[in-house]
Amino acid sequence: MTDRRRINGPPSGTSPPVFASSLSSKVFPAKRKRAPDELRKIFLKTGLTPSASGSAYLELEPSTPTAAHKSLATKAPALKLTCTVHGPRPLPRSAPFSPQLSLSTRIKFAPFAARQRKGYVPDAGERDLAAHLETALRGVLIGERWPKSGVDVVVTVLEGGEDALWNRGQSSDGGRTGGWGMMSILSGCITVASAAIIDAGIDCIDVVTGGVAAIVRQPTAPPQVFIDPCPADQEEIYATCVVGYLQTRDEITELWTKGNVTLSIDLGFEHLLDQAVEAAVAARLVLIEAIKESTEIKVQTSRIGHPKNAAS
Incomplete structure (x- = not known):
């Protein structure tokens, strides 16, 4: 007898589809x-x-692909991030008294964000990015x-702009924490x-924005x-160098460097940091314009909801 509450599989065995490899080992960057x-x-x-206290969406345009690689398998990677903020809200009664706001950050890759599927449990790379993000925001x-309140900042990476497609996942731990693309992800986060x-x-105290720069060898x-x-x-x-910068106060709340910055005498660490x-x-200009646009929409919405205040 067929169970109507369950989707039954095919009566006979099936074999998984086999796809030809669409990526060549001779793929070069554009x-x-x-x-x-x-x-x-x-x-x-x-x-x-709407369900979050605050939210935002950021997208960076993809890099320009070469004419020889226009298929979906070798499409140019982009960077798409969403962030939701929940709180501030009271901490549980069992929690000890804290005179400061308790900040919790979490960065999670969507299953489709990278070619290598991420698991449900955050891996070492995601935890490392969350720690750097917490340092940038805490200042x-x-x-x-x-006091005795907490706020949760959750960033979801919809598209990671990865560099594994180009066989360039350079990391000291065998690629578990990603390559150079992780630096751009942190800047966007x-x-x-x-x-x-x-x-x-x-x-x-100020608006913090992320910036990234790299020492690159040209052909x-x-x-x-x-x-x-x-x-x-x-x-x-x-x-590569990533900073969290406060322009008004001229302060750096986060600094993360990776690689060897002493390969060139003229291109030292100070120039890379600058x-x-x-x-x-430059990213701050975009953030300020987005804040102004959001504020104007909120003001117009409040005026529509309160016609007496709008008339006065």
Whole structure:
């Protein structure tokens, strides 16, 4: 007798489909068409999740693919992030008294965000990114205004802009924490989390934005510093630097470097850090415009809901 509450499988055995490999080992990165000091176009919008206290969505345009690789299997990677903020809300009664706001950050890759499927439990790379994000945000929040309260910041990576497609997953632990693309992901996470926190109305001392720069080797030129690098565009990356920067206070809340910054005398750590700060300053302009647009929408909505105040 057939069980109507269950979807039964086929009566006979089946064999899984076999697909021919569409990726070749001779896949080379596309040549970067942007200037060394030019960022990719940024799309940022807040207030997309009504159930959350604050939310934001950030998207970076994909790198330009070569004419020989226009298939879906070798499409240019992009970066798409969503962030939701829940709180501030009271901590459980069993929790000890805390005079500061308790901040909890979490970064999770969607199952379809990378070619290597991520599990449900956060791996080492996701936990490492969440720790760096918490450090960047903790120096911005005015925690003493929310005693014995907690706020949760959750960032979901919808598309990771990975570099594993180009066989460039360079990491010291065998690729478990990702390659150079993880640095760009952290930079985007800082910016989108800052936008979501502002949308939630949480008091901050300034607006924090993320910036990334890298020392890149060109095919026919000496190493050069590029801001907002995309691993799929570069021939070889020597070092990368990510910062969380407060422009008004001229402070850095997060600094993470990876690679060897002493390969070139002219391109040292200070120059790499300055370029990462310049990228953060440029991203701040987009964040400010997104905040202004969101504020105007909220003001118009409140006027429609209260016609007496609008008439006065």
